[in-house]
Amino acid sequence: xxxxLVIHPVTRIEGHAKITIQLDDSGNVAGTQFHVTQVxxxxxxxxxxxxxxxxxxxxxxxxxxxxxxxxxSVKACDAIMAVQIPETASMLRELLHCGQIVQSHALxxxxxxxxxxxxxxxxxxxxxxxxxxxxxxxxxxKDGIALRKFGQQVIERLAGERVHPSxxxxxxxxSPLAAEMREKIRSELPIAKAITRRTLKHFKGxxxxxxxxxxxxxxxxxxxxxxxxxxxxxxLYDGFVRFRxxxxxxxxxxxxxxxxxxxxxxxxxxxSYLKAPYFKPLGYPQGIYRVGPLARxxxxxxxxxxxxxxxxxxxxxxFGRIAQxxxxxxxxxxxxxxxxxxxxxxLLDDEAILDTHVRATAGVNALxxxxxxxxxxxxxxxxxxVDDKGAIKWVNLxxxxxxxxxxxxxxxxxxxxxxxxxNKLQEGMLNRVSAVVRAYDxxxxxxxxxxxxxxxxxxxxxxxxxxxxxxxSDS
Amino acid sequence: xxxxxxxxxxxxxxxxxHMSLLDIDExxxxxxxxxxxxxxxxxxxxQFPEGVDVTLVEGAVSSQxxxxxxxxxxxxxxxxxxxxxxxxxxxxxxxxNMVPVKKLLERVYVEGVQEKPGIPSEGVPTLLKNALPVHxxxxxxxxxxxxxxxxxxxxxxISELLEGRKxxxxxxxxxx
Numbered sequence: 001x002x003x004x005l006v007i008h009p010v011t012r013i014e015g016h017a018k019i020t021i022q023l024d025d026s027g028n029v030a031g032t033q034f035h036v037t038q039v040x041x042x043x044x045x046x047x048x049x050x051x052x053x054x055x056x057x058x059x060x061x062x063x064x065x066x067x068x069x070x071x072x073s074v075k076a077c078d079a080i081m082a083v084q085i086p087e088t089a090s091m092l093r094e095l096l097h098c099g100q101i102v103q104s105h106a107l108x109x110x111x112x113x114x115x116x117x118x119x120x121x122x123x124x125x126x127x128x129x130x131x132x133x134x135x136x137x138x139x140x141x142k143d144g145i146a147l148r149k150f151g152q153q154v155i156e157r158l159a160g161e162r163v164h165p166s167x168x169x170x171x172x173x174x175s176p177l178a179a180e181m182r183e184k185i186r187s188e189l190p191i192a193k194a195i196t197r198r199t200l201k202h203f204k205g206x207x208x209x210x211x212x213x214x215x216x217x218x219x220x221x222x223x224x225x226x227x228x229x230x231x232x233x234x235x236l237y238d239g240f241v242r243f244r245x246x247x248x249x250x251x252x253x254x255x256x257x258x259x260x261x262x263x264x265x266x267x268x269x270x271x272s273y274l275k276a277p278y279f280k281p282l283g284y285p286q287g288i289y290r291v292g293p294l295a296r297x298x299x300x301x302x303x304x305x306x307x308x309x310x311x312x313x314x315x316x317x318x319f320g321r322i323a324q325x326x327x328x329x330x331x332x333x334x335x336x337x338x339x340x341x342x343x344x345x346x347l348l349d350d351e352a353i354l355d356t357h358v359r360a361t362a363g364v365n366a367l368x369x370x371x372x373x374x375x376x377x378x379x380x381x382x383x384x385x386v387d388d389k390g391a392i393k394w395v396n397l398x399x400x401x402x403x404x405x406x407x408x409x410x411x412x413x414x415x416x417x418x419x420x421x422x423n424k425l426q427e428g429m430l431n432r433v434s435a436v437v438r439a440y441d442x443x444x445x446x447x448x449x450x451x452x453x454x455x456x457x458x459x460x461x462x463x464x465x466x467x468x469x470x471x472x473s474d475s
Numbered sequence: 476x477x478x479x480x481x482x483x484x485x486x487x488x489x490x491x492x493h494m495s496l497l498d499i500d501e502x503x504x505x506x507x508x509x510x511x512x513x514x515x516x517x518x519x520x521x522q523f524p525e526g527v528d529v530t531l532v533e534g535a536v537s538s539q540x541x542x543x544x545x546x547x548x549x550x551x552x553x554x555x556x557x558x559x560x561x562x563x564x565x566x567x568x569x570x571x572n573m574v575p576v577k578k579l580l581e582r583v584y585v586e587g588v589q590e591k592p593g594i595p596s597e598g599v600p601t602l603l604k605n606a607l608p609v610h611x612x613x614x615x616x617x618x619x620x621x622x623x624x625x626x627x628x629x630x631x632x633i634s635e636l637l638e639g640r641k642x643x644x645x646x647x648x649x650x651x
Contacts, residue, residue: 011519014490020598035598038487038538041571041579043587060567063491063623111497111517125519131507142501149500162498163491163623267590271597275588284590396587431519 003027003422010434012112012129014064014443019412019433020271027422032413034405034437036274043395051080051364051390052170058382058397059164064107064443067100067155068375068400070168071237072382075371077170079257080386082365088355089172094237095347096158096168097373101236101340102192103151104376105293105333108441109199110144113330116435117206121213122428140202143195147337150192154344157181172359179354186348193341200311200334210327216418217436218326218411221246222288223279224295225403227374232301234308234339236374243279243289244299248322252281257370260381264398269405276405277398288410291378291403292440293332298322303335305342311335326411329439364390375400377443401442411436479528479637481506483515483558484548486541487568487606488534490516491623492559496531498626499633509637527552529636532615535565536607540600549613556632557609560622560650568606576602617642620650 005021016038022031046057055073059066071093078085115128118137126132133141152162158177159165167173207214223246227239241254243263254260265280265287279287289295298321303309312335319328347353364386371382378400385394401408415436420429485493493516497503513527514520523544530552536545549555560566571579580602585592609615619632628647635642 007521009521011521012517014516016485018598033598037540037599039580039583039602040487040537040568041574041583044574044579044582045570057567057570060489060491060622063489063494066489066491107497129512129518130503131512131518134504134507142504145500145503148497152498162626163494265589266587268584268588268593268595269591270593270595271599273595273599275584278590280589 005420005422005425005430007430007434010437012115012434013438014107014112014441017437017442019437021416021420021433023422029413029417029420029422032409032416033271034409034412036272039273043397046392046395049392051077051384051386051392054382054384054392055168055170056164056166061397061399062443063163065100065104065375065377066164067096067168068373068380069382070165071097071373072371072375072380074168074170075238075257075373076369076382076384077371079369079371080364080366080384080390081170081360081362083171083360083362085172085360086355086357088176088352089358089360090238091347091350091353092158092173092177092358093168095344095353096155097237098340098344098347099151099154099158101151101376102337103148103155105337105340106144106148106151108376108438109330109333110141110148112441113435113438114140114144116431116438117203117210117330121432121435122426125427125431128431140199143199147192147195147199150188153188154185157185169359171361174359176356176358177353182348182353185344189341189345189348193338196334196337196341200338203331203334207331213432213435214325214327216415217439218407218414219324220410220414221324222290222407223251224298224322225289225291225379226296226299227372227379228300229304231304233304234296234300234302234336236340236343238373241372241379242299244322246322246324251279254372257372257381258368260370260372260383260398264381266398266402272405274405275402277403278406285406288406289403290407291400292329292376293336294323294326294329295378296374297332297335303339305339305346307342308335308339311338326407326436326439329441333441364388375443377401377441378403399443401440404440404442408437408440408442411440479510480513480524480526481510481633482513482523482527482530482548482552483517484523484530484532484544485516486532486534486545486562486609487537488559488561489567490533492533492562492621495621495623495626496558496629499630500626502626502630506633506637510633523547523551525551529554529556531556531558532562532609533558535561535568536603536609536612537568538600538602542603542612545609545613554616554636555609555613556617556619556636557615558619558629559624560620562609563618563620564650565606565608566622572605576604619644620648622651624648
């Protein structure tokens with residue numbers, strides 16, 4: 001008899017999600033749905049607030065990447081003030097952002113996904129977590145804790161606090177970098193680099209064990225989008241959004257942030273509080289694209305830093321110019337960590353980083369502003385309209401995980417059809433479906449700013465919609 | 476001595492309190508020696524287990540799902556700690572309380588899209604009229620304010636609870 005599986009919640013992700021898998025009479029997967037189940041409403045309740053409050057309010061969308069929201073928000077505010085911020089302020093914002101990329105990528109790789117990669121997709125769910133990792137692979141787990149700490153400390157040293165700092169402001173940042181903080185970060189960089197190098201080496205060594213996952217974890221041609229500079233190199237803080245198609249051709253460039261709506265549309269989805277953005281020229285749902293580490297490395301010509309570029313070359317030799325497997329997000333994330341550490345070093349080596357002119361001041365000079373940055377998980381867009389006093393009249397936020405919504409759905413579908421057998425269900429099958437979601441490192445607290453947190457769940461449902469069984473990893 | 480059963484849960488919040496919990500860094504090794512983490516976003520348990528000693532709750536109670544979960548948590552936990560301003564006061568999530576739910580959803584899913592306008596209704600929980608602090612829904616044994624609370628304060632709370640003492644938070648925490 002046909003059934004439905006529900007994975008609820010999907011564990012070890014940053015947020016709450018649920019997956020429904022429809023099975024046919026013979027227990028094969030007939031269809032899947034990815035549900036996001038919380039709504040928060042930032043786009044509505046911020047109406048009427050002064051625009052300069054937006055950075056600290058919208059940072060509360062996400063405690064994992066508050067820095068990304070702070071940056072997209074202050075960039076939108078810079079546009080409303082119509083100022084060009086001091087060069088040092090840009091450098092400091094980028095440095096802060098590199099700290100966040102390192103801590104967030106470390107969290108995703110070590111704390112959330114390494115239990116699958118090192119303990120095994122089929123290992124005991126009671127120990128398949130960071131604590132279990134500390135028991136079985138203490139050196140690697142401690143490396144993960146140390147690398148995340150390094151990134152968080154960079155944020156703390158620059159901005160005073162690790163989570164929700166108030167240092168980035170419209171017009172720049174509110175204090176210059178102290179020379180001793182620069183030296184502290186510099187002195188710790190070699191350790192962070194060494195951890196990243198040995199983790200990357202380890203990961204490349206075990207990659208061959210995951211041939212099946214690489215092939216079936218959402219491996220399909222799609223467009224990819226990411227920020228690049230004028231030479232097409234990887235950018236995380238500033239640049240323009242480039243879309244590249246599955247064959248590697250440039251499909252479109254958003255040259256000015258305010259033109260994003262010419263390229264990106266949004267659709268509502270009946271089964272999820274997470275809306276589905278799409279590439280407008282192709283329409284919905286054909287305009288599926290991916291963002292985040294995998295997409296950024298596909299879009300960029302190069303990273304622009306030597307060690308990351310050497311790693312990128314090796315990666316492309318192995319998986320082609322355009323890598324299409326969702327599993328490779330993990331690999332791309334580690335290469336980006338190398339890049340972020342190299343960028344950090346270059347920024348700290350530049351004497352201009354200590355300049356004390358770090359903030360431009362102005363009132364409302366434009367009634368609309370758009371800020372775009374690369375959050376660890378992909379493109380983040382903040383768009384505000386204000387009245388002539390600077391009170392918010394209208395807000396739109398498109399968050400990284402939103403861009404990936406269609407792709408996550410498709411990846412879950414592909415992985416479920418390959419790994420799940422309803423007639424002889426095993427926990428490891430469902431864990432693989434969850435692991436597909438983990439590869440995207442979805443930030444469901446972010447994506448649910450307006451839409452929802454995603455508690456994940458797997459249920460078995462008959463064709464008429466009756467829930468017949470639900471499987472949890474502890475049952 | 477058997478280990479303390481520790482759970483963490485994330486309701487309507489940003490996960491910043493969980494990040495601040497992870498910001499105890501190496502402290503996590505010491506905590507793992509004395510406590511089993513039996514539920515939460517970092518582990519693979521899908522049902523909230525019975526017989527939990529301490530549950531740290533981040534976030535406000537905002538949907539039917541949150542409500543059901545916190546009621547289950549109360550029944551199955553000896554002690555509930557409201558961790559952070561959203562759990563303590565409902566904070567940022569409560570900023571939506573001044574807007575009727577239907578209006579909020581229409582703004583996002585009808586006015587805020589170019590394709591397929593419509594409020595999601597399949598397999599997603601209904602929002603409560605208001606986002607509520609945890610203590611308005613169930614009894615809370617300890618309040619730890621902060622947005623987020625500092626890692627040192629969280630480490631202190633956990634350490635004291637693991638030793639069976641009630642933490643004295645005077646001068647250790649503040650709102651915001």
